[in-house]
Amino acid sequence: MIFDVIVVGLGAMGSATACHLAQRGLHVLGLDRFTPPHAFGSSHGETRIIREAYFEHPVYVPMVQRAYELWHDLEKESGTSLLRETGGLMIGKPDSDLVKGARLSAQLHRLRHEMLTADELRQRFPALHPDSDMVAVWEPRAGVLFADACITAHLTQARRHGAELRYEEPVLRWELEALEGDGVRVLTAQGEFRARQLIVTAGAWISTFFPELPLRIERQVLFWFDAPDRALAPEHYPVHLWQFDGRRFFYGFPDLGNGVKVAFHHGGEITTVDGVRREVEPAEVEDIRSALRRFLPAADGELRATTVCMYANTPDEHFWISRHPVNPQVLIASACSGHGFKFASAIGEILADLCTGTQPRFDLTPFRRRPL
Ligand SMILES: Cc1cc2nc3c(=O)[nH]c(=O)nc-3n(C[C@H](O)[C@H](O)[C@H](O)COP(=O)(O)OP(=O)(O)OC[C@H]3O[C@@H](n4cnc5c(N)ncnc54)[C@H](O)[C@@H]3O)c2cc1C
Numbered sequence: 216m217i218f219d220v221i222v223v224g225l226g227a228m229g230s231a232t233a234c235h236l237a238q239r240g241l242h243v244l245g246l247d248r249f250t251p252p253h254a255f256g257s258s259h260g261e262t263r264i265i266r267e268a269y270f271e272h273p274v275y276v277p278m279v280q281r282a283y284e285l286w287h288d289l290e291k292e293s294g295t296s297l298l299r300e301t302g303g304l305m306i307g308k309p310d311s312d313l314v315k316g317a318r319l320s321a322q323l324h325r326l327r328h329e330m331l332t333a334d335e336l337r338q339r340f341p342a343l344h345p346d347s348d349m350v351a352v353w354e355p356r357a358g359v360l361f362a363d364a365c366i367t368a369h370l371t372q373a374r375r376h377g378a379e380l381r382y383e384e385p386v387l388r389w390e391l392e393a394l395e396g397d398g399v400r401v402l403t404a405q406g407e408f409r410a411r412q413l414i415v416t417a418g419a420w421i422s423t424f425f426p427e428l429p430l431r432i433e434r435q436v437l438f439w440f441d442a443p444d445r446a447l448a449p450e451h452y453p454v455h456l457w458q459f460d461g462r463r464f465f466y467g468f469p470d471l472g473n474g475v476k477v478a479f480h481h482g483g484e485i486t487t488v489d490g491v492r493r494e495v496e497p498a499e500v501e502d503i504r505s506a507l508r509r510f511l512p513a514a515d516g517e518l519r520a521t522t523v524c525m526y527a528n529t530p531d532e533h534f535w536i537s538r539h540p541v542n543p544q545v546l547i548a549s550a551c552s553g554h555g556f557k558f559a560s561a562i563g564e565i566l567a568d569l570c571t572g573t574q575p576r577f578d579l580t581p582f583r584r585r586p587l
Pocket residue numbers: 223224225226227228229246247248249251255256257258259260262263264265384385386387416417418419420435436437478524525526548549550551552553554555556557558
């Protein structure tokens with residue numbers, strides 16, 4: 216049997232891709248080394264932030280707007296709640312990358328937003344304790360994606376539309392194969408499969424298939440703290456990102472029932488998929504507590520849980536979504552660098568467009584792998 220497309224890796228990107236391809240009637244095989252959603256890659260830890268005033272670059276704004284539409288469509292199709300809009304704050308000095316970048320995206324794309332001084336921020340969100348020289352970009356549409364539920368919903372819809380999904384089946388390698396046109400052969404621990412096109416969405420494991428890609432795997436720790444203060448409930452308290460002390464970033468979520476989740480963004484140790492340390496040291500807890508004591512003292516409660524996750528970083532932290540430069544029947548999507556989840560629904564659609572010869576609605580030039 217020859218599949219139209221094999222998708223390797225069914226995390227955030229692969230589950231969305233399998234869903235979009237199957238919805239278009241393609242004969243899809245999805246393979247994952249674990250049973251997604253799982254806690255070994257880049258997508259676990261319950262929640263992910265979605266935000267529109269994109270500080271990383273304004274080019275992402277139309278893509279995140281499409282992602283919002285598709286997440287809402289998926290909510291309707293699956294009958295599951297996937298996204299909760301809490302509003303969002305980007306907090307830092309006025310000339311910080313975070314505040315400058317979010318403001319630029321908001322202005323260029325005419326997004327609803329407000330600029331708040333440190334005093335205004337303290338008045339509106341008393342749990343937050345910014346330095347007096349900090350300001351914030353407030354955007355009302357930012358919020359929380361329920362990450363496991365998003366992946367499950369995409370996989371369920373993919374299967375409903377006829378995709379074959381095989382879990383606990385690691386792909387060992389792929390090879391070119393001459394079919395009617397050019398195709399691929401995929402070898403797994405259990406067997407061998409053929410397809411016209413191959414999509415590799417293997418997250419932090421992509422380099423095991425394409426060692427020439429200069430991806431850096433970065434260890435990241437997520438923390439949950441007890442926060443009995445009602446000021447940290449989602450009705451009063453939005454998702455928030457901070458840039459402080461130069462280029463340090465940290466972010467937090469409201470208490471959605473399991474305590475307040477906080478983490479640093481970047482600054483983790485560079486590691487490998489096989490060598491990543493899963494245990495969390497007391498010094499790491501102390502480090503995040505020092506940020507909480509300074510900016511969010513109400514969240515400096517008892518430690519409830521921690522988990523370790525991996526960022527797969529491109530050199531400039533922008534995504535790669537492109538065909539293989541030599542073998543056009545192979546597509547690769549590395550959309551992490553610590554900020555990809557929110558786009559997964561849109562990236563699934565883009566990859567399905569590319570596979571079916573449909574013009575994607577976005578110019579993908581910025582997401583081609585760039586010369587270093
Ligand atoms: C701690 C943390 C916080 C983050 N916060 C945010 C946020 O708030 N907002 C946001 O938008 N983004 C955020 N991100 C980034 C986002 O989570 C990632 O961009 C996204 O999860 C990447 O999805 P992926 O599909 O590329 O990888 P994954 O979801 O890890 O999927 C890769 C899949 O490939 C499978 N696989 C690997 N090798 C093989 C093989 N040989 N055979 C078969 N299957 C294989 C794996 O089992 C896995 O299921 C965060 C990331 C981390 C780690």
